[in-house]
Amino acid sequence: MAAHDPVEQKYVYDFAEGNKDLKDLLGGKGANLAEMTNLGLPVPPGFTITTEACKAYLTTGREPDGLAAQIEAHLESLEREMGRRLGDPDDPLLVSVRSGAKFSMPGMMETVLNVGLNDRSVIGLSNQAGGNDRFAWDSYRRLIQMFGKTVCEVPGEEFEHALDEIKSAKGTHNDLDLDADDLRGLVDAYKKIFAKHTGREFPQEPREQLDLAIRAVFDSWNAERAILYRRQERIPADLGTAVNVVAMVFGNLGPDSGTGVAFTRDPGSGAQGIYGDYLANAQGEDVVAGIRNTVPLQELEQLDKTSYDQLLGIMARLEEHYKDLCDIEFTIERGKLWMLQTRVGKRTAAAAFVIAGQLVDEGLIDLDEALHRVNGAQLAQLMFPRFQLDHEFEAVAKGIGASPGAASGKVVFTSARAVELAAEGESVILVRRETNPDDLNGMIAAKGILTSRGGKTSHAAVVARGMGKTCVSGADELDVNVPAKKFTVGDHVVNEGDVVSIDGTTGKVYLGEVPVMPSEVVQYFEGELDPENTDDALVRSVHRIMTHADAARRLRVRTNADTGADAARARRFGAEGIGLCRTEHMFLGDRRELVERLILASGEREREDALAALLPLQRADFIEIFREMDGLPVTVRLIDPPLHEFLPPLEQLAVNVAVAQERGEDVAKEEALLAAVRRMHEENPMLGLRGVRLGLVIPGLFAMQVRAIAEAAVAVVRDGGKACPEIMVPLVGAVQELETVRAEAERIIAEVVGDSGVEVLIGTMIEVPRAALTAGQIAEAAEFFSFGTNDLTQMGWGFSRDDVEGAFFWRYLELGIFGISPFESIDTDGVGRLVRIAAEEGRAARPGLKLGVCGEHGGDPDSVHFFHEVGLDYVSCSPFRVPVARLEAGRAAITTTGSDSR
Numbered sequence: 001m002a003a004h005d006p007v008e009q010k011y012v013y014d015f016a017e018g019n020k021d022l023k024d025l026l027g028g029k030g031a032n033l034a035e036m037t038n039l040g041l042p043v044p045p046g047f048t049i050t051t052e053a054c055k056a057y058l059t060t061g062r063e064p065d066g067l068a069a070q071i072e073a074h075l076e077s078l079e080r081e082m083g084r085r086l087g088d089p090d091d092p093l094l095v096s097v098r099s100g101a102k103f104s105m106p107g108m109m110e111t112v113l114n115v116g117l118n119d120r121s122v123i124g125l126s127n128q129a130g131g132n133d134r135f136a137w138d139s140y141r142r143l144i145q146m147f148g149k150t151v152c153e154v155p156g157e158e159f160e161h162a163l164d165e166i167k168s169a170k171g172t173h174n175d176l177d178l179d180a181d182d183l184r185g186l187v188d189a190y191k192k193i194f195a196k197h198t199g200r201e202f203p204q205e206p207r208e209q210l211d212l213a214i215r216a217v218f219d220s221w222n223a224e225r226a227i228l229y230r231r232q233e234r235i236p237a238d239l240g241t242a243v244n245v246v247a248m249v250f251g252n253l254g255p256d257s258g259t260g261v262a263f264t265r266d267p268g269s270g271a272q273g274i275y276g277d278y279l280a281n282a283q284g285e286d287v288v289a290g291i292r293n294t295v296p297l298q299e300l301e302q303l304d305k306t307s308y309d310q311l312l313g314i315m316a317r318l319e320e321h322y323k324d325l326c327d328i329e330f331t332i333e334r335g336k337l338w339m340l341q342t343r344v345g346k347r348t349a350a351a352a353f354v355i356a357g358q359l360v361d362e363g364l365i366d367l368d369e370a371l372h373r374v375n376g377a378q379l380a381q382l383m384f385p386r387f388q389l390d391h392e393f394e395a396v397a398k399g400i401g402a403s404p405g406a407a408s409g410k411v412v413f414t415s416a417r418a419v420e421l422a423a424e425g426e427s428v429i430l431v432r433r434e435t436n437p438d439d440l441n442g443m444i445a446a447k448g449i450l451t452s453r454g455g456k457t458s459h460a461a462v463v464a465r466g467m468g469k470t471c472v473s474g475a476d477e478l479d480v481n482v483p484a485k486k487f488t489v490g491d492h493v494v495n496e497g498d499v500v501s502i503d504g505t506t507g508k509v510y511l512g513e514v515p516v517m518p519s520e521v522v523q524y525f526e527g528e529l530d531p532e533n534t535d536d537a538l539v540r541s542v543h544r545i546m547t548h549a550d551a552a553r554r555l556r557v558r559t560n561a562d563t564g565a566d567a568a569r570a571r572r573f574g575a576e577g578i579g580l581c582r583t584e585h586m587f588l589g590d591r592r593e594l595v596e597r598l599i600l601a602s603g604e605r606e607r608e609d610a611l612a613a614l615l616p617l618q619r620a621d622f623i624e625i626f627r628e629m630d631g632l633p634v635t636v637r638l639i640d641p642p643l644h645e646f647l648p649p650l651e652q653l654a655v656n657v658a659v660a661q662e663r664g665e666d667v668a669k670e671e672a673l674l675a676a677v678r679r680m681h682e683e684n685p686m687l688g689l690r691g692v693r694l695g696l697v698i699p700g701l702f703a704m705q706v707r708a709i710a711e712a713a714v715a716v717v718r719d720g721g722k723a724c725p726e727i728m729v730p731l732v733g734a735v736q737e738l739e740t741v742r743a744e745a746e747r748i749i750a751e752v753v754g755d756s757g758v759e760v761l762i763g764t765m766i767e768v769p770r771a772a773l774t775a776g777q778i779a780e781a782a783e784f785f786s787f788g789t790n791d792l793t794q795m796g797w798g799f800s801r802d803d804v805e806g807a808f809f810w811r812y813l814e815l816g817i818f819g820i821s822p823f824e825s826i827d828t829d830g831v832g833r834l835v836r837i838a839a840e841e842g843r844a845a846r847p848g849l850k851l852g853v854c855g856e857h858g859g860d861p862d863s864v865h866f867f868h869e870v871g872l873d874y875v876s877c878s879p880f881r882v883p884v885a886r887l888e889a890g891r892a893a894i895t896t897t898g899s900d901s902r
């Protein structure tokens, strides 16, 4: 478009021309520098080159027409304002060149300071600073170092080496002990390093320095690390980055100068106060680089009270303006304060809740906005047990928090050893360089997984998240030696059997067993902590925001629970019913034998006997659950898995039979079982004889379950209780299947219920794609639909979940085929479309059709928003996810103009 546009596109904005809402165009840093400028805060003048310019450059490989001239014009007006020209040998203007995308991104180019210095202007700079040679040469050596490293890819270590050498020659560790001559010598050394690696001299022309630096920022958008980060964080690849050119101010002019960073509240806990670090006589990244010891910001009060008070005033002003926690970067040049950056600051999950509550108290935001500012992922994090950390435990390594939780155990290096030790009842942590599908059994057996390589989408990370298992990946300080059964980290050697602890939220690795403490948020949900009467700011805030979410949400939240105990806990967590009560566990344990009898039954009599024996057991289970739910709806799913899952595995049976025959024992029963298992073997059991198909093939099976449900409800009601059963038929693909089951069920229910007043609904799962596509027909025979999104995803994608997650999902994630596993978060375009079609066509055929979801997606934040939008009545999820779903359902229901909080 730009090439043919009669009016030239505007690619460069002075700070006075922008504002904080222009992050798309000016990047986060540029938009906020503009905002601060317009607030009248002391920001050094400068301008921002837009993301549009970057995008044009990246698509065509050259700077767009007009950009050079616009930069020239803005540079000229900057020079006028400052009364200096860029790189003027006598009185130079220097600038910084700073990247700044919409979202802050590791891997993007870092800042280049002091652009405009060369062999001549370094003298001019010294004169400007009243003959401060040391300062001028220090600034120059920093330019060559930063320019070399970030613009020309000269290895940074070489510069650091040269610096260390000079320091050790002088017998010091402190750069402040280097004098002007030392630094002049260092500039020479740096120039040689530069020339050696780039094949050219360090550019002396100031404008060339500027242009090369700008171009390097553009190019860094496509640096490998940046691309990887975007994929992981699901940041679109086509946003581009802006470039900020800012007049330099100097924190390295002497003891009355310095540089610092600060937060307006504690980003760890949310507590009010001032949190920051200050370093006198320093420039730029020295503060965070840990080169010298910083002092707590509070000490600035002694050093420079005027600047300190001014800074506090500005921080208060920023909080009030942004209505949120801000972080800032500032520099003091000879007693004058300059603001170099601000943004709404990152914070921990706990701080997010605490701060949102505080801001409501302070009248800065309302409860809707507070709800918008927190999210379900943060709440979920706060519900995990945490390590109880004190000074005794210091992390020995930090990797990526790939799957949350806190796990301690004995180190093992192979899948086989993990399985062995776990079988002995030990907790183990499986440590690998990286995992692969062969490690699956070990991963299942382990309490946690620790790898030294790979990111959030590595095999280990993806599989661990799928299993809900704690995982730290990419702890690259670990040197893992599997054959030697040990790893080393720093000076420590950790052998097989030694205990380590890993924190899947922070990515930290500890030696030894760190004690675990329960989450206070869970204690609150359990009713063990009174939110009105605690000094725990987090609990008070969580309570307040949850209460608001409950009032705001339209979606109901139910739970998946198979036992009275689960149901009771889920109710404490706020569940408003059971959306999925699986009946298969009721066929396990000592009831397995009855199921075997059912399967092996040689005639109608034997089968009926087995079913008759199962009936009272099932009835008792349902009575317990109905009592616990006390009139809340309970959706009971009729038996779903293939029956051979209740029989011993083929190999084991075959061995048993062979051994028994050898001994001459009577093996009639085992032989019959073996024959049954052989007969029932399926190539694709997930697509085989299961769900409604079982009910249609095995006479009396569903009938027994329906009778048990109805009788349990009647028993509870006769006892003065309440019961609202909903019978759910799994795996229906055609309305005829459902009609057949329904006819029999209605007959039984009518017979059992009589005049007890009990009402039983009959509905179906929508989990086969055909059911979704024929929902209009199916709704004729169903009073409710419950979307089984796990199976719908399996069958919609043709993925066998148990196989694919371990086998190749990491690769799909790496390639960006999906940004997140479709089993974690619903694939709205495909599987979600099936849900949408079924909801619309089902409701069209039967207004008032109840719609819910009972897959694991019911507790996934993004999916909850989708289900809200599609108009479902409820989501159902595991008890621990119930609060997360309540919160997200509330967030989905409110609309705010709030800012993007990434």
Ligand code: ADP
Pocket (backbone or CB within 6 Å): 044, 095, 096, 097, 098, 099, 110, 111, 113, 246, 247, 248, 249, 250, 251, 259, 283, 284, 285, 329, 330, 331, 340, 341
């Ligand atoms: P990052 O995105 O890594 O925070 P910045 O662009 O903020 O990088 O630059 C890092 C640091 O460099 C700043 O915190 C500040 O200390 C210093 N800096 C940047 N621009 C200037 C400038 N114009 N004058 C003085 N210091 C600057």
Ligand code: MG
Pocket (backbone or CB within 6 Å): 329, 341
């Ligand atoms: Mg910064």
Ligand code: MG
Pocket (backbone or CB within 6 Å): 640, 730, 767, 788, 790, 791
């Ligand atoms: Mg299913």
